[in-house]
Every structure is written in C-alpha cells, then in structure tokens.
Amino acid sequence: MQFQVPIHIKPLDTPITYRDKLLLMGSCFTEHIGNYLADMKFQVLQNPNGILFDPMGVCNSLVSYMENKQYTTGDLFQLNEAWHSWMHHSRFSHIDASEGLRIINASQQQAHTFLKQADWLIITLGSSFVYKLKESNRDVVNCHKAPAQTFNKHLSSIEEMVTALDGTLHRLFHFNPHVKVIFTISPVRHIRDGVVDNNRSKARLIEAVHHLVNKLDRLYYFPAYELVIDVLRDYRFFDIDMVHPNYPATQFVLEHFTASHLHKDTQALMEDMKSLVIARKHKPFHPTSQQHLAFLKKHLDKALLLQQTHPYLNLEEEIAYFRQ
Template identity: 65%
Template sequence: MNFFAHIDLKPLPMPITHQQKLLLIGSCFTEHIGNNLSDLKFNVLQNPNGILFETESVARSLVSYIQHKQYAAADLFHYNELWQSWDHHSRFSNPSLEAALTAINQSQTEAHHFLKDADWLIITLGSSFVYKLNDAGRFVANCHKAPGQWFTKHLLPIDEQIALLDNTIHQLFHFNPRLKIIFTISPVRHLRDGVVENNRSKARLLETVHHLVNKFDRLFYFPAYELVIDVLRDYRFYDIDLAHPNYAATQFVMDKFSECAFTEETKSLIKTIRQIVTAKNHKAFNPESQQHQAFLKQHYEKAVQLAQEHPYLNLQDELQYFKG
C-alpha cells in the first residue's frame, strides 16, 4: 500500500559537480538549498540582492548583474533611520549611506564576475504578486515595512512573466554561453495573501516556468514545490506558521535533488565531506583532553587527504580548526 504519491524525478542530463560554479537566486527557499550546497563545499553564490520572491525582481536583478550596474545615492531612500534600496533585501540597509552603497556595489560586482563564469543558475520563484511604488511608478523587491498605502499590489499575468524571463534568459545565454538554468517553485505558502490567492499565484509561476523549460534546451525544472505539497502533504512537515517547510521537509527535498543532480561519485564525495564538516561542528566536552586532541589529529589527517585528492574543495576552515 502506497502512502505517498510518486513523482518521476528525471536526472539532469549534465550532472552538477564540485568543480562547477552555482549561482542561486530567489525566495527564502533558495537559501535552504544554497546553504546546504555551501555546507557540502560546492562553489556557491546565493542571492546577491538578498531574498527575492517574484519574477519581476528576479529578472531585473539578473539583468543588473549582466550589466554590472553600480548604484548611486539617488537610487537609495532614507526611511526608519536607514538608507535602503527598493531592489535589495533589508540586510543591505544601513544608517550610513556610504556603507549601504559600498555593500550593494560590492555584491553587484561579485555577482557580475561570478555569473560570467557560472555553470549553473538555480532560480526559485515564490510568488506572482508584485508591489509597485505609487509615487515612483516602479516595482519594488522589498517594501521595507513602509506603509501599505505607498504601494499597489498586483498579480502578474502569465504572459508578462514569460516575457520578462524570456528576455532575461536570452541576455543570460548571450552573456554566458555555457550557462544552464534550473527552475524551482518555492513550497513556502504565502498565506498572508490568502489560501486561494496563494494557489493562483503559484499556478501562474508553474505555467510560466514550464512554458520556458519547454522552449529552451538548457532549462530544467526540479519539483521542489510538488515534493512538499503533493508528496509530503502533511502539516507536520511545516513550521509552526504552517507556511514554511521545516527541517525534515527541506532535507527530504535536498535528498531528492541529490538523486537527480549528482553522480554516484559526487554522492560518495558528499558523504566524506559531510563527515569532515560534522566533525568540525562537534562541540567538545573537554577541549584539552587527550581524547579530543586525538580526535582533532585524526580528522586533520582526513581533511588533508581530502584536500589533496580534491584540490578544488575549499577546506580551509576545517583544516585550521583541526590543526588548532
């Protein structure tokens, strides 16, 4: 008797490896994937603008990386005693205008150079709802807790989302001819929009993404949304807010991603890396004991051997920790 729906997970025709560069952009679920890949020593850059939820902001940000856009003082606004950007998450906000601009432009530069050489771009879309700033008539990526009357909320039609992403993809492939793109839809439920409205929003994202995947041969779809919504299908896999998938759910999704994205050789390497990383995160009861010193020595030797066998892995933190 089956207790879970079955999803046919198609393996990527070109597997992801540790030698490759991966840029991730999109919703908060992007960071679950990105943090996991980073912990496993993949070469990752995630969300250079901070968390982005909807298609318009994702497309605009990617184009800004291609063009190496640099922000000026006129691009920021002062609110709640902070200098902020309508294009960026609040982690870039700062009481100092100069500091905010420096952080934003450094991130823009890093994203420009990383995207130029990236092998994979993973885009996770979270919502079809966009917010337009009434006075300026422009879309915003983050409202920064400004008064609601400053904005007009709008459910972006499918054809507009397709046009935005289609144009962006053409620019991406011209900028980086070897780039491959994986689309996912975030399983985070935007309940503040309403249950019905959230489902309409996700449905538009699904139609948009599948239209594009069917058009371009270097675009792929990974069903993170369906794995949580249709396979797990249970509130015990959500956090207390009933909107965000919990640790068990995100790990389930990552396990399935590993199945279709990595070769057996990469999976074996991941297992070894995870042992090293877990050992580094181990909190010693008595750091000065002979037993702990032997533990450090043993794992230092393992990390050295791993670094020699796979010089493309960044194990500097682990080597420094075990060496003491």
Template identity: 60%
Template sequence: MKFIADITIKGPETPIEYRDPIFLIGSCFTEHIGNKLQDLKFNIVQNPHGILFDPISVCNSLNSYIERSHYNDDHLILLNELWQSWSHHSKFSGTNKAEVLRLINESQDRANAHLKTARWLIITLGSAFSYRLVDSESPVANCHRAPSQWFRKHMCTIDEIVTALDNTLYRLFHFNPDLKIIFTISPVRHLRDGVIDNNRSKARLLESVHHLVNKFNRLYYFPAYELVIDVLRDYRFYDIDLAHPNYQATEFVLDAFRKHYISGPSQDIMEQIQQIVNARRHKPFQPQTQAHRQFLHNFAVKAHQLQQEHPYLLLQDEIEFFKAS
C-alpha cells in the same frame, strides 16, 4: 499499501559536479538549497540582492549583474532612520549611506564575476505578486515596512512572467554561453495573500516556468513545490506558521535534489565533507583528553587528504581549525 504518491524527477543529462560554480537567486527556499551547498563546500554565490520573491525582481536583479550595474545616492531612500534600496533586501540597509552603497556595489561585482563563469543557475520563484510604487509604477523587491498606501499590489499575468524571464534568459545565454538553469517553485505558502490567491499565484509561476523549460534545451525543473505539497502533503511537515516547510520537509527535498541533480562521484564527496563538517561542529565534554586530540588529528588528516585529491574544494578553514584545536 502506499502512503506517499510517486513522483517522476528527471535530472539533467550531465549532472552537477563539485567543480561547477553555482549561482542561486530567488525566494527564501533558495537559501535552504544554497546554505546546504555552501556547508558542503560547493563554489556558490546566492542572492546578491538578498531574498527575492517575484519573477520581475529576479529578472531585474539578474539583468543588473549582467550589466555590472552600480548603485549611487539616487537609488537609496531614507526610511525608518535607515538608508534603503527598493531593489534590495533589508540586510543591506543601514544608517551610513556610503557603507550601504559599498556593500551593495561589492555584491554587484561579485555577482557579475560569478555569473560569468557559473555552470549552473538555480532560480527559485516564490510568488507571482509584484509590488509597485504608486507614484512611479516602478516594481520594488522589498517594501521595507513602508506605509501600504505607497504601493500597488499586482499579480503578474503568465504573459508578463514569461516575457520577463524569456528576455532575461536570452541575455544570460549571451553573457554566459555555458550556463544551464534549474527552475524551482518555492513550497513556502504565502498565506498573507490568502489560500486562494496563493494557489493562483503558484499556478501562474508553474505554467510560466514549464512553458520556458519546454522552449529551451538547457532549462530544467526541479519539483521542490510538488515534493512538499503533493508527496509529503501533511501539515506535520510545516513549521508552526503553517507556511514554511520544516526541517524534515526541507531535508526530504534536498535529498531528492542530491539524488537527481548531483553526479554520483560528487555525492560520494558530499558524504565525506559532511563528516568533516560535523566533526568541526562537535562540542567535546573533555577537550583536553588524548582521545579528543586524536579525533582532531584524524579529521585534520582526512580533510587534508581530501583537499589534496580535489584541489578545487574549499577545506582550508576546516584543516586549520583541526590543527589549531
């Protein structure tokens, strides 16, 4: 008897290697993937604008990295005692305007440099809903808890989504001819939109993305959404809010990503690095014992040897930690 539906996942002909720079952008589920890759010492940059949900905000942000756009005083507003940008997540907000601009523009420079050399771009779309300022009709990436009457909520049509992404893709391929792109749709359910409108929103994203994947030969679709919604298909795989996939669901999705999108040799390295990362996080009951000192020495040697074999790995912090401890 089968308890889980089968799903076919088609990975790229040339999968991700450890030495490949990776750029990630999009919804909060982007950061589940990005944080895991970062923990395992892949060379990544993720969400230089902070978390973004809708395709218009994602495209505007990517275009700004291509252009290496810099922000100035005119791009900030003073709201709730903080300087904020309509284009950025609130993690950039602050009481010091100059500091906010410095952080934003440094992030722009890092994004431009990394996107120029990236081999992979992972785009995770969360919602087809876009919020527009009533006064100007300008789309915003984050409402920063401003009064709701300041905004108009708009569900993007499939044509709008495809046009915005299509234009950005052409610019990306001109900017970085070696770039390959993986699209995912976030399995996070936007219940504030209501169950029906959440499903309509996800459907528009799915249709738009598959239209583009069928158009370009270096676009891929990883079914994070289907793995949670159709394969796991149970509320026990969601957090208490019934909207966000829980740890088990996230690990299930990440394991499928690893199997189908990362090369075999790189998967072997991932397992070795996971052991080193776990060893660094280990909290000993008796840190002064000879056994613990030997434990640290063994992992210092292991990390050093792995770094020597693969110089592109970023293991210096772990090596220094084991030696210092």
C-alpha cells in the same frame, strides 16, 4: 499499501559536481538549498540582492549583475533612521548611506564576476505578485515596512512573466554561453495573499516556468513545490505557522535534489564532506585532552588527503580548525 503519491524526477543530462559554480536566487526556500550545498562545500553564491520572491525581481537583479550596475545615493531612500534600496533585502540597509552603498556595490561586483563563470543558476520563484511604487510604477523587491499605501499590488500574468524571463535568459546565455538554469517553485505558502490568491499565484508561476523549460535548451525544472504539496501533503511537515516546510520536509526535498541532480561520484564525496562538517562543529568538553587532540589529527589528515585528491575543493577553514 502505498501512502504517498509517486513522483518521478528526471535526472539532469549533465549532473552537478563539485567542480561547478552555482549561483542561487529567489525566495527563502532558495536558501535552504543554498545553505545545504554551501555546508557540503560546493562553490556557491546565494542571493546577491537578498531574498527575491517574484520573477520581475529576479530578472531585474540578473540584468543588474550582467551590466555590473553600481548603485549611487540616488538609488537609496531613508526610512526609520536607515537607508534602503528598493532592489535589495533589508540586510543591505544601513544607518550610513555610504556604507550601505559599499556593501551593495561589493555584492554587485561579486555577482557580476561569479555569474560570468557560473555553471548553474538555480532560481526559486515564490510569488507572481509584484509590488510597485505608486509614484513611479517602479517594481520593488522589498517593501522595507513602508506604509501599504506606498505601493500598488499587481498579480503578473503568465505572458508578462514569460516575456520578462525569456528576454533575461537570452541575455544571460549571451553573457555566459555555458551556464545552465534550474527552476523551482517555492512550497512556502504566501498566506497573506489569501489561500485562493496564493494558489492563483503559484499556478501562474508553474505555467510560466514550464512554458520556458519546454521552449529553451539548458533549462530544467526541479519539483520542490510538488514534493511538499503533493507528495508529503500533510500539515505535520510544516512549521507552527502552517506556511513554511519544517526540517523533515526540507530534508526530504534535499534528498531528492541530491539523488536526481548531483553526480553519483559527487554524492559519494559528499559523505566525506559531511563527516568533516560534523567534526568541525564538534564541541569538546576537554579541548586540551589527548583524546580531542587525536580527534583533530585524524580529521586534519582526512581533510588534507581530500584537498590533495580533489584540489578544486576549498577546505581552508576545516584545515585551519583541525590544525589548532
């Protein structure tokens, strides 16, 4: 008997390899994919503005990277003893405005340089809802626990999202002619919007993304949302909040991403990377024992050989650790 709905994921025309640079943007589920790839030693840059949920936030952030926008004190506001940016996650907030600006602008510069060289941009969209400042009608990507009456909440139409994404992607392809884009929809339920409005929000995202994927070259869709909601389709695959996919569900999605989007040779090399990562995290009972020293030597030799065979890998941390 078959206990799951079958799903066919079309492999990429040009699969991802370790030589590629990958910029990931979007919701918290983006970071599941990004952390997985970073752990496996891919060349990854994640969310230079922090977590972003809606297409407008993603578009505005991408434009700022292409323009290498440098923020000033006029772009910050003070709330609850810290300085914040409406365009950044609270991890960029700081008690000292100048230090907050330094962190933000360093991330902007890094994103500008990385995006210019990126081979892949992976965008995970979480919601069609946009929050706008009442006083200026300006979009924000993070509310920073400001009072609810500070904002108007707007459910973007499919046309609004397609227009914003289409214009941004055309600018992106001019800025970086060889970059390719993978869209995913986050399977995380935005339950604060209510079940009905969450489904309306996700439906609009799906329709907008597929409109673009069918229209433009170099755009692809990975069905993370469908893998969790339609294939797994069970609350045992969610955390206790009934909203976020749990570890088995996330691993299920990542296994499908690996099988369909990564090159076969890269998948084989990932097994070597995995053994090094596990060895790097090993906590010995007796660090000075001959057994542990032999363990370090064995994995140092393996890391050095991999670095020599695949010079595009960055194994500096692992080599330094095993050399201790």
